[in-house]
Amino acid sequence: MAPTMLAVVISFLLQVWLTRKARYPSLYEAQLPGPEQSPIYKSAPGAR
Secondary structure, eight states, X not given: OHXXXXXXXXXXXXXXXXXXXXXSSSHHHHOOXXXXXXXHHXXXXXXX
């Protein structure tokens, strides 16, 4: 159990350190409200 806890703590700290200057430090903050706002859906064939 201790090795798992150590791995989780290290990965968390590494993620925080690597994204400290990112515009969106987490994926959740960078998500669009819906697929309608995504540019890939606007240019897809058959898009509304």
